Amino acid sequence: MTEIRIENLSKDFDGFLAVDDVNIAIPFGELYSFLGPSGCGKTTLLRMIAGFEIPRSGRIVLGEQDITDLPPYKRPVNTIFQNYSLFPHMTVFDNVAFGLHIRKTPREDIRAQVHKMLALVKMEDQASKYPAQLSGGQKQRIAIARALINEPKVLLLDEPLAALDLKLRQHMLIELMNIHDAVGITFIYVTHDQSEAMSISDRVAVMENGRIVQSGPPDDIYERPASIFSAYFIGETNLFSAEVVGLEDEYVQLKCDSGDGQSFEIDSTFHFTPVLGQKLTVSLRPEKIAITRGKPGNQDDFNVLRGTIEDILYLGTHTQYIVKVGKLRVRVFSQHKRVYFDEKALDWEEPVWLFWHDTDTWLINEIHEPDQGNINPESVGSIQRGKRAGAN
Amino acid sequence: MLRMSQLKRTYQGLNLTLFTLVMVFLYIPIVILVIYSFNDAKIVTSWKGFTLNYYLRLWENDAIKEALRNTLLIAGLSTFISTVFGVLAALGLENKRFSGRKGLLALIYTPLVIPDILMGVSLALLFNFTRVNTGMLTVLIAHITFCVSYTIIVVQSRLEGFDYSLVEAAMDLGAKPAAIFMKIKFPLMLPGIVAAALLAFTLSIDDFIITFFTSGRGFDTLPIYVEGTIRRGAITTINSLSTLMIAFTLFLVVVTKRVRKTLISSL
Numbered sequence: 001m002t003e004i005r006i007e008n009l010s011k012d013f014d015g016f017l018a019v020d021d022v023n024i025a026i027p028f029g030e031l032y033s034f035l036g037p038s039g040c041g042k043t044t045l046l047r048m049i050a051g052f053e054i055p056r057s058g059r060i061v062l063g064e065q066d067i068t069d070l071p072p073y074k075r076p077v078n079t080i081f082q083n084y085s086l087f088p089h090m091t092v093f094d095n096v097a098f099g100l101h102i103r104k105t106p107r108e109d110i111r112a113q114v115h116k117m118l119a120l121v122k123m124e125d126q127a128s129k130y131p132a133q134l135s136g137g138q139k140q141r142i143a144i145a146r147a148l149i150n151e152p153k154v155l156l157l158d159e160p161l162a163a164l165d166l167k168l169r170q171h172m173l174i175e176l177m178n179i180h181d182a183v184g185i186t187f188i189y190v191t192h193d194q195s196e197a198m199s200i201s202d203r204v205a206v207m208e209n210g211r212i213v214q215s216g217p218p219d220d221i222y223e224r225p226a227s228i229f230s231a232y233f234i235g236e237t238n239l240f241s242a243e244v245v246g247l248e249d250e251y252v253q254l255k256c257d258s259g260d261g262q263s264f265e266i267d268s269t270f271h272f273t274p275v276l277g278q279k280l281t282v283s284l285r286p287e288k289i290a291i292t293r294g295k296p297g298n299q300d301d302f303n304v305l306r307g308t309i310e311d312i313l314y315l316g317t318h319t320q321y322i323v324k325v326g327k328l329r330v331r332v333f334s335q336h337k338r339v340y341f342d343e344k345a346l347d348w349e350e351p352v353w354l355f356w357h358d359t360d361t362w363l364i365n366e367i368h369e370p371d372q373g374n375i376n377p378e379s380v381g382s383i384q385r386g387k388r389a390g391a392n
Numbered sequence: 393m394l395r396m397s398q399l400k401r402t403y404q405g406l407n408l409t410l411f412t413l414v415m416v417f418l419y420i421p422i423v424i425l426v427i428y429s430f431n432d433a434k435i436v437t438s439w440k441g442f443t444l445n446y447y448l449r450l451w452e453n454d455a456i457k458e459a460l461r462n463t464l465l466i467a468g469l470s471t472f473i474s475t476v477f478g479v480l481a482a483l484g485l486e487n488k489r490f491s492g493r494k495g496l497l498a499l500i501y502t503p504l505v506i507p508d509i510l511m512g513v514s515l516a517l518l519f520n521f522t523r524v525n526t527g528m529l530t531v532l533i534a535h536i537t538f539c540v541s542y543t544i545i546v547v548q549s550r551l552e553g554f555d556y557s558l559v560e561a562a563m564d565l566g567a568k569p570a571a572i573f574m575k576i577k578f579p580l581m582l583p584g585i586v587a588a589a590l591l592a593f594t595l596s597i598d599d600f601i602i603t604f605f606t607s608g609r610g611f612d613t614l615p616i617y618v619e620g621t622i623r624r625g626a627i628t629t630i631n632s633l634s635t636l637m638i639a640f641t642l643f644l645v646v647v648t649k650r651v652r653k654t655l656i657s658s659l
Contacts, residue, residue: 052560072563085561089579098575099565150565 009058258326478543512605526608550584
């Protein structure tokens, strides 16, 4: 099976390191995503695989073949461009037929294959239209057909849904997954939209500053973020600075500074072995926290905090509470299931109990800058990097 | 007080009046010219009845036929050569990293604003200085000289808005540089090329001043011939000649519009 291997790949633009020593191996047939904020190098990485950028160093190997220095027209890969890049002077049919036409495929074969491809993307009846007559979603489908007709070993998708509106995006996402299942080749998908990457991918590589900071299945990255950046960029989270104050066989006791001179203690399971007195960061997903008016009964294996509701945001599918614990603000997502509700709805300024299971307290081996606060700023770009704990 | 609908009607009426006035102003002279080309009189001042006499006389006039031949030959050759130059220059100027680009563009724009009379005189001086015999060759060189600025600018402005991701897309689909040019770039440039050629042809066909300074004796194009004839007072044949030229121009406009479409889809 043809896998694609990227070895020590780097690329710089006038001294700016866009891709920094990337190593990955993607098995054949996988749907693999590069996920990161704009400027993280994900598109440059994709363009190097396509052949539009020449790497400064490193190799790209497809199966047995080193394709690092091949021009784009000799590579067995095809690309879906962000703005589709359909040829405006050609009909849908001629656009899709372009690759076969270039390879001098006999006319009857072209006709048969184009119709097969148009059927795959459900556009059979649009063959004689021009791109200008198509909607965004239709252009997208034609771009997919035009690429897949060449039977590439890898399909590269550069933010393919960015130009579509939300409903269409969700629809095309499912469509893309179906097409991936139907053709069975490797898809490499570049996006800055974490929900897109999470829902579509077999595996996700989170990129920051030209490097892959974490890769793995979506649930793994979400549930077990390896860095503050991963935890922050994917989904939403609460970050606390914490210090290890007690170690048992399976549990670690942490002291968290609540910013007003006070501190509170929480427990966690751990996936790496911290040392007593070590400073680290706790990531706590808002949907893992339960919020109640009354004191929770069973407190074994649970962490319990007392706080005051500062803000309530009704978001349809759930309500977001911002609860003040000392000077910290904790985000809590609460679903509108009757079993979770007290009889009277929670109100502003009301004292509440927060509790969550020990296993949901996730530890990150990095130090969280205290001036970051612990409410995510709107823009991910403003995130400050925590220092590596090991460096101290 | 005026009601909204009344206001709107007044406004529309005013609009229509202005539009009519403009059209009348533009086309009345041409209409008069066409009508009087069928006038059976030696002088234009009065209508003496319908005749095709002057069209026949036009046909019998060898000097006119030669002037027409010269005009079409010069226009055809200068259009072809200046369009080829225009395309090549525009492709060369495409490279934004080329350091002399801005200066070169300024040099190309300059002939557009230089008065024709200056251009004509300077060319005449040049030919005189280099002792080239004036005639067809000098007129051709002169016409290429003033057409080429226009063709470069028209083709270049078409390339300005070119979406280079299309080139990448074609490359991605297996097309080599030559195929990319033939199948993507050239077809998308074609409307610009046709427009440039049309402009060059029009400029060449009705140029008087520059031709006047560079043609010398014995090589007449239509504008030169027309001017000479009018000076001798024989306006009536000129009316019929002009009518034919108008018809030809209209024909050209319609044809190029059609041809452009079929040309693009055939590529």
